[in-house]
Amino acid sequence: MVRPPSGDKNGLKRGTWTPEEDGKLIAYVTRYGCWNWRQLPKFAGLSRCGKSCRLRWMNYLRPNIKRGNYSREEEETIIKLHESLGNRWSAIAAQLPGRTDNEIKNHWHTNLKKGLKKSSDVPRQENNSSNNLSQLEKIQKRTDPNNPLLYPTDTSTEIIGRLPSSDPQPSSSRSSSITTNTSVEPTISMVEDDNPTSTEASAETSGNFWTQPFLTDNSYIACDFLAPFMGTEDLSPVVDEFSCPYGLFELEKHGANDLSVPLEKARKGEKEPNDPLLICTAQIMDSSPSSPQPSSSELSSMTKDSAVASSTNMVADDIVTSLEASAETTGDFWTEPFFDGNSYITSDFLAPFTDSEYLSPAFDEYLSGYGLYGEYEGVNMIN
């Protein structure tokens, strides 16, 4: 089912992604964003081509991806859209939040197409809803989310790689107490979609990695998830920013601060060896070329304009206001110092960047031009 690592091509690794590689990619993209897929593997410390990184992120690692367990509504939508759109999988995927074109394509070829073919092969057979329903039920039975073989309950293992889990599951008592106490409330109320679908709701209760609230005793998930922010940044606005897309807010209130302890233990080798992902993550963070920055020569070749230009390429046009354009023309935008009391400068200073891009190398370079390094917290506060 999974391709093993195959031969190198031009010195680039191919085949199945390892947990270490996933960790590096997650750590880098969540911190710096995907500012250039081709360059990204170099800075992320990956021996992969940019295309492979992009694919891995888009189809597997990025937040809010639903896996398996297609609802009846989703399958009906796919069938309906395929009738009108044909094999335009990305267009179909656009109508199904959380589903990737690749996964929909696979699901179509492996499940839905056969079902449709069968029903068209037997035209006399009543093509009514109950018939379709049984087909769908058959499919859903095959993709039973409770089937541990198909969908391990520890979905973090799947997201991060496919390490044989040593069972660092959240205890059921803990889970139930968490899900029934108030700590869940802000998470649910603050996620982008205020009306999560039944599938999402079920994913939450079934322990979906991306929607599950932090559990203090779930060091396996949490430490890895927080790996890019270990240390003092745990409680910074950056972590909030990082956690927002995952539906996770106000981490400090849910014990996120406790998480540095087990990771620190793993770093020191104090953690039991039966927690492979935790140790692996510690290694990734320690060996930290996982997030290397451009070299000084590379930085010097990257002018402020080009850095910002590359960033603005990623920004929606409507964000660039006439005010900014005017500021750019006059030059004030680039030369004014960056200080707390100057709200015009601060908002416009930050305007070329979206929230996620505050963590990009381009933004680091942008700040460094003003002698500002690692001022994310300050930037966020001022902004």
Add this chain to the structure above:
DNA sequence: AATTCTATCAACCGCCAAGTC
């Protein structure tokens, strides 16, 4: 128990469009 067949899906490949130089 061993072998063969089938289903699954992550990953790769080649092509294309848009943007940049």
Add this chain to the structure above:
DNA sequence: CGACTTGGCGGTTGATAGAAT
């Protein structure tokens, strides 16, 4: 305007788990 780069898309492959023989 053409060459080049980059991101995105759809078709296809191939290893493996599980089912069937």
